[in-house]
Amino acid sequence: xxxxxxxxxxxxxxxxxxxxxYRVTDLTRSFGRGGRVRALDGVSLEVRRGQRLCIVxxxxxxxxxxxxxxxxLDRPTSxxxxxxxxxxxxxxxxxxxxxxxAVQLVFQDPRSSLNPRMTVGxxxxxxxxxxxxxxxxxxxxxxxxxxxVLRAVDLPTDAATRYPHEFSGGQRQRIAIARALAPDPxxxxxxxxxxxxxxxxxxxxxxLLSDLVAARGLTLIFVSxxxxxxxxxxxxxxxxxxxxxxxxxxxAQVFAHPRAAYTxxxxxxxxxxxx
Amino acid sequence: MTLxxxxxxxxxxxxxxxxxxxxISFDLGPRQRLGIIxxxxxxxxxxxxxxxxxxxxxxxxxxxxxxxxxxxxxxPDSAIARLRGDLMSMVxxxxxxxxxxxxxxxxxxxxxxxxxxxxxxxxxxAQVIEMLHRVGLSDSERVADSYPHQLSGGQRQRCLLAMAxxxxxxxxxxxxxxxxxxxxxxAKVLRLLDEVLTAESAACVFISxxxxxxxxxxxxVLVMLDGRIVEAGPVAxxxxxxxxxxxxxxxxxxxxxxxxxxxxxxxxxxxxxxxQAR
Ligand SMILES: Nc1ncnc2c1ncn2[C@@H]1O[C@H](COP(=O)(O)OP(=O)(O)OP(=O)(O)O)[C@@H](O)[C@H]1O
Ligand SMILES: Nc1ncnc2c1ncn2[C@@H]1O[C@H](COP(=O)(O)OP(=O)(O)OP(=O)(O)O)[C@@H](O)[C@H]1O
Ligand SMILES: [Mg+2]
Ligand SMILES: [Mg+2]
Numbered sequence: 001x002x003x004x005x006x007x008x009x010x011x012x013x014x015x016x017x018x019x020x021x022y023r024v025t026d027l028t029r030s031f032g033r034g035g036r037v038r039a040l041d042g043v044s045l046e047v048r049r050g051q052r053l054c055i056v057x058x059x060x061x062x063x064x065x066x067x068x069x070x071x072x073l074d075r076p077t078s079x080x081x082x083x084x085x086x087x088x089x090x091x092x093x094x095x096x097x098x099x100x101x102a103v104q105l106v107f108q109d110p111r112s113s114l115n116p117r118m119t120v121g122x123x124x125x126x127x128x129x130x131x132x133x134x135x136x137x138x139x140x141x142x143x144x145x146x147x148x149v150l151r152a153v154d155l156p157t158d159a160a161t162r163y164p165h166e167f168s169g170g171q172r173q174r175i176a177i178a179r180a181l182a183p184d185p186x187x188x189x190x191x192x193x194x195x196x197x198x199x200x201x202x203x204x205x206x207x208l209l210s211d212l213v214a215a216r217g218l219t220l221i222f223v224s225x226x227x228x229x230x231x232x233x234x235x236x237x238x239x240x241x242x243x244x245x246x247x248x249x250x251x252a253q254v255f256a257h258p259r260a261a262y263t264x265x266x267x268x269x270x271x272x273x274x275x
Numbered sequence: 276m277t278l279x280x281x282x283x284x285x286x287x288x289x290x291x292x293x294x295x296x297x298x299i300s301f302d303l304g305p306r307q308r309l310g311i312i313x314x315x316x317x318x319x320x321x322x323x324x325x326x327x328x329x330x331x332x333x334x335x336x337x338x339x340x341x342x343x344x345x346x347x348x349x350x351p352d353s354a355i356a357r358l359r360g361d362l363m364s365m366v367x368x369x370x371x372x373x374x375x376x377x378x379x380x381x382x383x384x385x386x387x388x389x390x391x392x393x394x395x396x397x398x399x400x401a402q403v404i405e406m407l408h409r410v411g412l413s414d415s416e417r418v419a420d421s422y423p424h425q426l427s428g429g430q431r432q433r434c435l436l437a438m439a440x441x442x443x444x445x446x447x448x449x450x451x452x453x454x455x456x457x458x459x460x461x462a463k464v465l466r467l468l469d470e471v472l473t474a475e476s477a478a479c480v481f482i483s484x485x486x487x488x489x490x491x492x493x494x495x496v497l498v499m500l501d502g503r504i505v506e507a508g509p510v511a512x513x514x515x516x517x518x519x520x521x522x523x524x525x526x527x528x529x530x531x532x533x534x535x536x537x538x539x540x541x542x543x544x545x546x547x548x549x550x551q552a553r
Contacts, residue, residue: 031425037417059429059460108428108455112371165331166288169368169451170315170484192428195454196368198315198484199529203540210537225429225457228531232540251536262459269458271487273514273529 019085021187021219022047022070027079029065029243035077039065041243043079049186052213052220054230054251057240058262063223064108066240067189070221071105072096100130104180106190108223110172114164120175121146121160127183149178152208154201169196177205181212187219188212194229206233227270231255239263278446278478279303279326283338284348286321286330295321297502298338305445308472308479310489310510312525313499314543319482320368322499323448326480327365328355342446360390363446364439368482370431370455374423380434381407381419387438406437411463428455436464443475450482465492486529490514498522520547 022045029040040062047053055063068074070081072088081088083099104127107113114123125142150159153174164172173196180188188209194202210233212218224230230237230251237254239247239262247260258264279302286296296318303309311319324330326340328347340347342362347355364387367373375383384406385399400419407415410433423431432455439447449468453461465488472479481492489496489510496513498506498521506519517523524546534540 056457058457059433059455060427064427109369109371111369168316168320172369174315192455196315196451196484198313199486199525199531200543201315202484203528203531203542207539207542210539225455227458232531232534232536265459266457269462270532271458271461271485271491273487273490 020046021049021051021084022221023080023082024070025080027066027069027081028077029062029069029074030077038243040069040076043240043243043245045238045245045248047219047221049219050213050217051236052222052234053236053238054222054224054234055238055240056223056225056227056230056266057246059225061240062243063240064191065243067105067191067221067223071103071189072099073105102186104183104185104188106176106180106188106193108191110169110176110196111164113176114172114179116164119161119163120155120167123164123175124149124160124179124182127179130183145182149182152181153178154204170198170201173197174201174205181208184216185218187221189221191223192225193222195224195226202229209233227255227266239266276305277302277341278305278307278343280341281326281339282341284322284325284340285337286318286325287335289333292335294502295334296325299499299502299504301497301504301507303446303478303480306472306476306478307495308481308493310493310496311480311482311499312484312486312489312496313505314501314521315484317499318502319499320450323365323450323480323482326446326448327359327363328352329365360387360442362444363448364442364444365448366432366435366439366450366452368450368454370428370435371423373435374431376423379420379422380426380431384419384434384438384441388441402441403437406441407434409467410434410437410440411460411467429457429460432456433460433464436468440468440471443471444477445475446478446480447472448480448482451484452481453483453485453488461488468492486514486526498525523547 024043024045027040027043031037031039057063069076076089088099125146128140128142146160147157150157155171155174177193194205197205213220222234234251237251238245239260241262247254247263254263258267282300283298284296285298287294313319325336336348381403384403388399388402404415404419407418412418412430412433418430436452453464456464483489493510496510497504500521506522514526517526524543527546528541528543531540
């Protein structure tokens with residue numbers, strides 16, 4: 001996709017106040033009887049427009065839980081989340097249009113997030129037909145957009161007529177990415193979006209995301225356990241551990257001088273080719 | 276002696292008979308650890324599912340797969356199902372699809388164990404909890420009592436690993452077994468895999484797009500592209516002196532950390548015009 005595609009800038013990024021795009025305050029989410037599992041425990045953070053924030057942390061540290069809350073797919077046990085200055089906690093679905101129009105999500109497990117009875121073509125263009133986006137995207141030709149995004153993630157055009165189960169794991173992950181990018185969102189929240197991709201396709205998707213950030217000011221909230229990817233793509237990092245923020249800062253700073261023991265262990269454990 | 280001999284294995288799908296795996300052949304000795312790397316969509320998972328007899332009905336398989344001297348192609352489902360418990364197991368690429376959403380995961384792991392050993396309930400629970408612990412799930416009791424949707428991505432992936440290893444099979448097929456794990460947990464899981472394979476003298480087919488991980492786990496590698504094996508050999512040779520231009524591109528693009536942050540990352544196409552392969 002290039003900078004002059006249709007649809008650029010229509011999705012509500014006009015406001016230029018100093019108000020952060022997301023403000024998360026003291027967020028807690030517990031699960032189970034008596035809140036036995038504290039998946040998130042008093043997390044506060046801010047996300048600016050155009051920021052490229054990466055969330056890292058060990059398995060089970062609360063990364064997916066956090067972004068599900070930020071996408072208003074789940075409700076916190078306590079705490080506050082505002083998007084564009086408006087609280088989204090406790091809002092009804094029909095009031096969330098302003099969020100749904102701006103934010104797209106790529107889930108961690110692509111297979112369970114793609115409707116098995118829909119063709120890839122209708123899965124990818126579904127966000128274009130959603131009520132929140134239709135008016136903003138009037139000028140967009142869905143078929144042309146479909147071809148563009150499939151090409152951008154290196155899927156063959158004939159993929160559109162096939163069903164999700166007919167694809168490989170990495171191809172399904174790319175279908176999910178194409179779907180999220182189709183409406184040209186202002187914010188992309190992605191949970192391990194490149195973890196199942198071979199190195200070359202991964203490079204292609206990361207280049208695409210970098211281009212979108214540069215050309216459109218896309219805001220990126222990215223969950224990854226791959227520190228090489230994080231260092232390449234993101235400008236700031238949050239390290240979660242057992243539901244709490246263990247460390248945060250600019251990517252350069254966290255990589256050069258990791259403070260938390262967990263961050264140091266993560267950096268030390270990056271596998272190298274060993275012969 | 277070979278444990279697994281694959282000859283001219285071909286898999287086609289559907290009425291259009293699209294070729295996903297195109298006449299591949301390879302051998303695996305006992306205790307050997309063979310990596311499979313290659314492009315997304317090149318046929319790695321389909322090859323693994325063919326070995327396990329788990330392809331969907333729309334797939335047409337031809338060629339030969341011999342496991343410990345027994346021909347698997349054409350064997351009825353019931354016969355293959357028995358081998359799956361005893362001789363071979365698999366860690367699936369997408370954990371959610373391999374787990375039953377309506378059953379607590381501890382019970383799912385226990386069923387694999389009981390199916391194999393034919394033992395009764397009592398000690399199974401203890402064994403399951405211990406296995407979950409060994410794959411790095413420190414709160415293994417809670418995990419065992421959870422349904423799949425109550426677990427994180429990495430927790431699910433490790434439950435599958437526990438299921439695949441608990442019966443000590445002769446052949447373990449791992450399809451991207453650590454994609455959802457951070458590097459510290461990954462290191463732990465790979466150590467466990469090594470322990471179990473060594474203790475049981477088991478062989479392993481290890482599919483991964485992480486060349487560093489492959490170099491640590493495997494002695495030999497196959498490189499797949501468009502359903503074919505384009506190059507095969509010992510890890511040390513293949514990663515230092517790759518012969519096929521696709522492999523050269525793959526090795527050259529694997530080092531993201533050598534590219535300045537934000538700069539354009541090289542892709543295989545920079546090294547290898549894609550059309551050449553077709
Ligand atoms: N619906 C639920 N019910 C009970 N516990 C849950 C539920 N969802 C998540 N959890 C628990 O909350 C914790 C955080 O889970 P989460 O999915 O946010 O982890 P994560 O950081 O994304 O991990 P991974 O890297 O493995 O995907 C885990 O211990 C998980 O088991
Ligand atoms: N059930 C199916 N029906 C039709 N085509 C299929 C089916 N399963 C896989 N394919 C096709 O077969 C080819 C090989 O798929 P496979 O899953 O083996 O790829 P892979 O090498 O594992 O890729 P990845 O690294 O993305 O997981 C792909 O082009 C895929 O679209
Ligand atoms: Mg997660
Ligand atoms: Mg696969």
